[in-house]
Amino acid sequence: MTAIEARGLRKAYGGHEAVAGIDLAIPNGEVFALLGPNGAGKTTTVEILEGHRRRDAGEIRVLGTDPAGAGRAWRARIGIVAQSATDVADLTVGETVRHIAGCYPRPRRAAEVIDLVGLADKTRARVRTLSGGQRRRLDVALGIVGRPEVLFLDEPTTGFDPQARRQFWELVRVLAAEGTTILLTTHYLDEAEALADRLAVIAGGVVVAEGTPATLGGRSAAGVVVSWAGADGPRMEHTDDPTALIGRLAAAGTDLSALSVTRPSLEDTYLTLIGEAR
């Protein structure tokens, strides 16, 4: 079954079309990343799919339901980590998570969720005393406490230190292994590469490329760069056939002790796609 489906999605603010015809089809259990520069239309798309923003046109189904008219039962199956944190009253971390857990029919245990996001030692701390990254971890806890079938993560790791990001990646893998469908927006290409089964690049409100991290934008078919230590200093060559090139170098008695063969990184591919879309 397709967990998230959008066809011909459009949304304009005043005269500006922020989302200009987006199609998405995300099967159950997939981790899907939306990439794109600031203002590309990612958050608008995600908020429409969450049922938090009206669309101008297009067909949408999330868990088989149009989010625009969906009720409490549907909402209980959805988890949201929005880009801007929701204001919470002057509660502790533990009270906040327990309070939100109470809104769901079959929540995770609050202590388990707090532990999963690495805030166990902050359970009794007031939310207003948390650091930015700790506050973001709490947002993630609130997004997953209801045991959602579909989880929307809008730039979830902004402000995380490197260790917290790795812990969060592990958490996403656990949720994915449990069968959660996850739609993630991120500006971290390493995050998309580490987590996403598939990804789409959005620019100017349209999808400019879609694929797996390995194949996006023809990445797997793109040539490689072979570099080695030449007699007169470092040498490099672009080639589609590294085996033949290295064979020729070896036959010519070239020193290959510093040989390297590299494909364009996901970031290289992304920047090329964004550049072409301008």
Ligand SMILES: Nc1ncnc2c1ncn2[C@@H]1O[C@H](COP(=O)(O)OP(=O)(O)OP(=O)(O)O)[C@@H](O)[C@H]1O
């Ligand atoms: N409430 C609003 N009113 C007017 N314009 C808006 C509103 N929300 C978004 N926009 C505009 O729509 C466009 C898309 O914004 P959106 O937030 O969807 O982009 P994004 O891809 O999520 O960007 P970022 O990476 O910066 O979060 C931008 O030009 C933005 O200025």
